[in-house]
Amino acid sequence: MQNLISTPKKYSELPTAEKMAIIKAWLEEHKAVDVAEIDLAGQGAFTDALLVVSATSVRHAQSLADGVSALCHEQNYEYLRMEGYNTGQWILVDCNDIVVNIFQQSVRDLYQLENLWGAAAAALNKEPRA
DSSP states (O other): OOOOOOOOOSSOOOOHHHHHHHHHHHHHHTTOEEEEEEEOTTTTOSSSEEEEEEESSHHHHHHHHHHHHHHHHHHTOOOOEEESTTTOSEEEEEOSSEEEEEEEHHHHHHHOHHHHHHHHHHHHHSOOOO
16 A cells, blocks of 8 residues: 655635635735725636735835735745836735735726726626626
């Protein structure tokens, strides 16, 4: 009889909703402004969920992005990449099943991701007319 040794999983298998709650709580604790979550699970989107937050300055945005990256490392959440860090106007932190968008308020007002993805989610969930 051969011993089957289970190899440890590379990343945490915590459900997306629980990871989202942990990341959201961390962001709120570190003074992210107007935290919004958008559920995209089962909609064929590039991710299962979006977190959209505002920062009060470029330095604050970079600090939030660094913190989310560190949190992913500590909690063994998958972390793919970060975009927009140097300018700090819109920093995207890609955690595969959750994408965190950290905006300066003026840029957030311009792109209105909550409206864009909220409308897309509503259209995908709409029942076809008979």
